[in-house]
Amino acid sequence: xxxxxxxxxxxxxxxxxxxLHVRYGERHAxxxxxxxxxxxxxxxxxxxxxxxxxxxxxxxxRLLPPGASIEGRALxxxxxxxxxxxxxxxxxxxxxxxxxxxxxMAALNPVQSARRxxxxxxxxxxxxxxSEAAAGAVALLAEVGINEPESxxxxxxxxxxxxMRQRVMLAIALAARPRVLIADEPTTALDVTVQAGILSLxxxxxxxDAMALVWITHDIGVVAEIADAVAVxxxxxxxxxxxxxxxxxxxxxPYTRALVHAPRxxxxxxxxxxxxxxxxxxPLGEFPVGCPFHPRCARAVCADDAADxxxxxxxxxxxxxxxxxxxxxxxxxxQLTDVHKQYRSVRALRGVSVEIRPGETLGxxxxxxxxxxxxxxxxxxxxxxxxxxxxxxxxxxxxxxRSLRAIRRRIGIVFxxxxxxLDPRFTLRRIIDEPLRTHGLPSGRDRIAELLTSVGMxxxxxxxxxxxxxxxxxQRIGIARALALEPDLxxxxxxxxxxxxxxxxxxxxxxxxxxxxxxxxxxxxxHDLEVVRRMSDRIAVIREGEVVETGPAAEVTSAPQxPYTRALxxxxxxxxxSERHVDANGSADPVVAA
Amino acid sequence: MARYLxxxxxxxxxxxxGVVLLTFVLMFVVPGDPARTIAxxxxxxxxxxxxxxxLHLNQSVLAQLGHYLAGIVxxxxxxxxxxxxxxxxxxxxxxxxxxxxxxxxxxxxxILGGAFGVWDGMRPRRSRxxxxxxxxxxxxxxxxxxxxxxxxxxxxxxxxxxxxxxGGTRIVLPALTLGLFGMPYYANVVRDAMQETLAAPYTRxxxxxxxxxxxxxRRHVLRNAFSPALxxxxxxxxxLLSGVVFVETVFGWPGIGQLxxxxxxxxxxxxxxxxxxxxxxxxVVATLAIDLIRMAIDPRTRLxxx
Numbered sequence: 001x002x003x004x005x006x007x008x009x010x011x012x013x014x015x016x017x018x019x020l021h022v023r024y025g026e027r028h029a030x031x032x033x034x035x036x037x038x039x040x041x042x043x044x045x046x047x048x049x050x051x052x053x054x055x056x057x058x059x060x061x062r063l064l065p066p067g068a069s070i071e072g073r074a075l076x077x078x079x080x081x082x083x084x085x086x087x088x089x090x091x092x093x094x095x096x097x098x099x100x101x102x103x104x105m106a107a108l109n110p111v112q113s114a115r116r117x118x119x120x121x122x123x124x125x126x127x128x129x130x131s132e133a134a135a136g137a138v139a140l141l142a143e144v145g146i147n148e149p150e151s152x153x154x155x156x157x158x159x160x161x162x163x164m165r166q167r168v169m170l171a172i173a174l175a176a177r178p179r180v181l182i183a184d185e186p187t188t189a190l191d192v193t194v195q196a197g198i199l200s201l202x203x204x205x206x207x208x209d210a211m212a213l214v215w216i217t218h219d220i221g222v223v224a225e226i227a228d229a230v231a232v233x234x235x236x237x238x239x240x241x242x243x244x245x246x247x248x249x250x251x252x253x254p255y256t257r258a259l260v261h262a263p264r265x266x267x268x269x270x271x272x273x274x275x276x277x278x279x280x281x282x283p284l285g286e287f288p289v290g291c292p293f294h295p296r297c298a299r300a301v302c303a304d305d306a307a308d309x310x311x312x313x314x315x316x317x318x319x320x321x322x323x324x325x326x327x328x329x330x331x332x333x334x335q336l337t338d339v340h341k342q343y344r345s346v347r348a349l350r351g352v353s354v355e356i357r358p359g360e361t362l363g364x365x366x367x368x369x370x371x372x373x374x375x376x377x378x379x380x381x382x383x384x385x386x387x388x389x390x391x392x393x394x395x396x397x398x399x400x401x402r403s404l405r406a407i408r409r410r411i412g413i414v415f416x417x418x419x420x421x422l423d424p425r426f427t428l429r430r431i432i433d434e435p436l437r438t439h440g441l442p443s444g445r446d447r448i449a450e451l452l453t454s455v456g457m458x459x460x461x462x463x464x465x466x467x468x469x470x471x472x473x474x475q476r477i478g479i480a481r482a483l484a485l486e487p488d489l490x491x492x493x494x495x496x497x498x499x500x501x502x503x504x505x506x507x508x509x510x511x512x513x514x515x516x517x518x519x520x521x522x523x524x525x526x527h528d529l530e531v532v533r534r535m536s537d538r539i540a541v542i543r544e545g546e547v548v549e550t551g552p553a554a555e556v557t558s559a560p561q562x563p564y565t566r567a568l569x570x571x572x573x574x575x576x577x578s579e580r581h582v583d584a585n586g587s588a589d590p591v592v593a594a
Numbered sequence: 595m596a597r598y599l600x601x602x603x604x605x606x607x608x609x610x611x612g613v614v615l616l617t618f619v620l621m622f623v624v625p626g627d628p629a630r631t632i633a634x635x636x637x638x639x640x641x642x643x644x645x646x647x648x649l650h651l652n653q654s655v656l657a658q659l660g661h662y663l664a665g666i667v668x669x670x671x672x673x674x675x676x677x678x679x680x681x682x683x684x685x686x687x688x689x690x691x692x693x694x695x696x697x698x699x700x701x702x703x704x705i706l707g708g709a710f711g712v713w714d715g716m717r718p719r720r721s722r723x724x725x726x727x728x729x730x731x732x733x734x735x736x737x738x739x740x741x742x743x744x745x746x747x748x749x750x751x752x753x754x755x756x757x758x759x760x761g762g763t764r765i766v767l768p769a770l771t772l773g774l775f776g777m778p779y780y781a782n783v784v785r786d787a788m789q790e791t792l793a794a795p796y797t798r799x800x801x802x803x804x805x806x807x808x809x810x811x812r813r814h815v816l817r818n819a820f821s822p823a824l825x826x827x828x829x830x831x832x833x834l835l836s837g838v839v840f841v842e843t844v845f846g847w848p849g850i851g852q853l854x855x856x857x858x859x860x861x862x863x864x865x866x867x868x869x870x871x872x873x874x875x876x877x878v879v880a881t882l883a884i885d886l887i888r889m890a891i892d893p894r895t896r897l898x899x900x
């Protein structure tokens with residue numbers, strides 16, 4: 001374990017941020033943030049969307065878009081990054097402060113090879129010759145743990161895997177040997193096994209170089225893995241900061257407590273038991289006066305405000321403990337037997353056999369590219385399997401699109417991204433009405449109101465547009481649409497991955513409550529093993545188009561049979577720093593390389 | 595790659611065949627009797643019958659199509675009814691002038707539109723100058739633009755010869771007309787692409803590397819910003835190659851467009867057919883060329899041959 005004291009940064013390097021403000025026109029996104037990070041130390045800034053963590057990161061890296069204004073100080077030695085202009089600023093970039101973004105695919109130039117993008121830092125910033133820079137780029141790729149650096153150097157971003165792209169970004173960030181590295185959620189889009197590798201790599205390299213590391217994340221598990229110190233941001237302010245042990249073991253602020261305790265309580269909870277949720281959703285734009293968390297805080301004197309935004313059946317804190325739905329034994333509702341799917345030369349599914357009984361949840365867990373979403377599309381009848389049999393309610397799927405409609409009426413879908421899956425030009429009424437109309441079913445004012453009520457949106461105006469709602473509320477609207485046809489089965493494809501942590505629990509609770517009320521069956525697709533464990537009666541672990549393990553949720557997660565299931569379980573981030581996989585020197589348990 | 599090329603060429607041949615078929619049918623819908631055109635209004639029925647027999651006009655449409663297709667394969671596009679010369683020869687005589695004007699016009703469009711687009715794209719707010727110039731150019735009909743240039747630079751200032759024909763500085767005014775005519779479209783496309791590219795995360799990465807501003811622009815912004823303009827240029831080039839009637843007419847530029855217009859008025863079927871077939875071939879070749887250039891510039895469009 002590293003010894004940790006909240007660093008005062010006595011040395012010349014290290015980062016001290018004092019009273020930092022960021023404004024986008026009228027919007028005051030960061031309201032006086034102060035923190036410091038010593039060389040070789042890692043500060044994690046954790047918070048939800050709109051809390052100001054990314055604005056803080058971009059402000060310190062001086063990469064805010066035009067139109068944003070910064071105040072305050074960000075000192076590295078004697079240099080104030082906030083004040084730096086022109087040549088001073090350009091010299092500071094990459095050498096004093098480097099930045100690692102979330103989406104490496106977008107952050108790499110699509111028309112240039114990895115080598116060229118790394119080498120230009122060396123040639124422009126260190127005056128390296130063409131051949132020196134090219135060799136340096138390969139050396140840097142080796143340093144960030146890429147196995148065949150010469151071959152990878154020649155490739156273009158679209159030819160690299162997600163993990164490799166993020167390693168290339170790291171090589172670019174480290175190329176000029178910066179004193180401070182700002183990492184803005186660089187592992188969020190990665191699979192857990194790949195994330196673990198990047199976490200330990202960054203930690204090892206920043207330590208070895210005595211670099212100050214600021215790691216921005218929404219994932220408290222990542223904080224537990226990597227941080228020496230933690231700053232919790234909410235509503236544009238740091239609501240609590242301190243050494244990682246203190247934050248995890250003795251959190252003071254109610255929001256920090258909720259964040260830190262949720263995953264631990266989750267680990268102890270039985271499958272299908274309700275989640276601990278914070279009601280409401282994080283503020284966007286206008287921040288409340290006083291403690292920004294007070295509208296959602298159970299300890300606040302007037303907690304009533306919390307009830308408005310997205311409260312509802314699923315958001316209730318005191319849900320009765322789940323009655324274990326007895327394992328349904330009836331005939332399967334959905335039955336896939338030896339289903340194969342081939343896209344040109346890619347074998348997406350290689351003999352998947354699963355079944356779902358009425359009222360049951362089958363959790364399908366796998367990493368990106370495992371074929372889990374293909375299963376979802378095949379079940380929905382959007383794609384036809386190359387071979388294998390598909391039965392719904394005892395009857396095989398019909399071949400013609402027209403007769404498929406009868407099945408589609410009984411299968412609903414909840415999409416991953418509530419921002420993309422609702423047409424911004426449709427009113428809520430039209431969104432929910434559309435499936436009813438398509439299938440020639442009676443609808444009307446009462447039916448829409450009833451559906452909105454069932455998802456906890458009884459106060460929503462049916463004539464309003466989805467853009468006026470938060471992510472969690474939009475997902476509720478999406479669920480109402482899925483319920484409109486009273487389906488027997490709902491395919492949930494990563495229904496909470498695009499949502500904030502505190503909102504995820506509300507949506508999952510809503511899904512659990514709806515299942516109990518309506519005896520719904522779910523095909524719950526996710527990359528998150530913990531969420532799948534909590535939501536499912538049975539779990540199917542899928543890898544490279546094959547189901548490697550199936551069984552009751554509790555058994556699969558407590559006594560995994562297949563090594564891949566074990567690897568997935570091991571890669572789930574710790575819930576407290578004392579259990580971290582990444583040790584002080586950054587070397588980690590063996591993990592699947594990117 | 596070889597397989598890709600073979601497929602593309604095969605599709606190209608099919609496209610040209612389709613175009614031939616369509617225009618052939620259209621030719622028979624057009625009123626007028628070619629035999630009468632050739633033989634003159636006072637020809638006797640015997641002479642008319644002889645002309646028809648010579649041109650296979652007395653055969654069925656299908657047989658005529660067969661003759662025509664067989665001719666194309668041998669590079670024979672028939673003989674002009676009016677000029678009494680092989681159509682292929684007429685077109686080949688005029689092709690260099692058309693290609694020259696097409697390339698010059700395209701270059702000016704790209705340079706003018708590109709320069710304006712880059713300049714405007716780098717400004718935080720849209721420039722009024724460009725907006726006015728754009729609206730002005732878009733609202734002036736192309737032929738009046740040609741006349742204004744002709745009167746101002748050719749007649750009043752006598753900067754360029756206006757005697758028709760090619761050679762020397764005679765290309766400046768017709769090319770400038772094409773360039774100014776196409777400029778607003780390119781300016782808009784490049785401008786939007788510039789704004790998008792400047793705001794792209796990879797440009798932010800380039801800035802974060804501490805590269806000089808000029809290197810950021812040259813190495814990361816421009817290449818990506820010109821990609822959509824290139825696609826547009828490919829289609830444009832194909833259109834320009836098939837002849838631009840109004841410019842050729844106003845400036846007396848002896849290109850394919852002019853040939854086509856004359857043939858149209860004379861109901862000179864073989865020449866009309868020939869220009870359409872050549873245009874189709876050129877469009878197919880130009881789009882293939884543009885796709886190959888795109889592959890060279892943007893690795894994402896390359897085939898998975900690794």
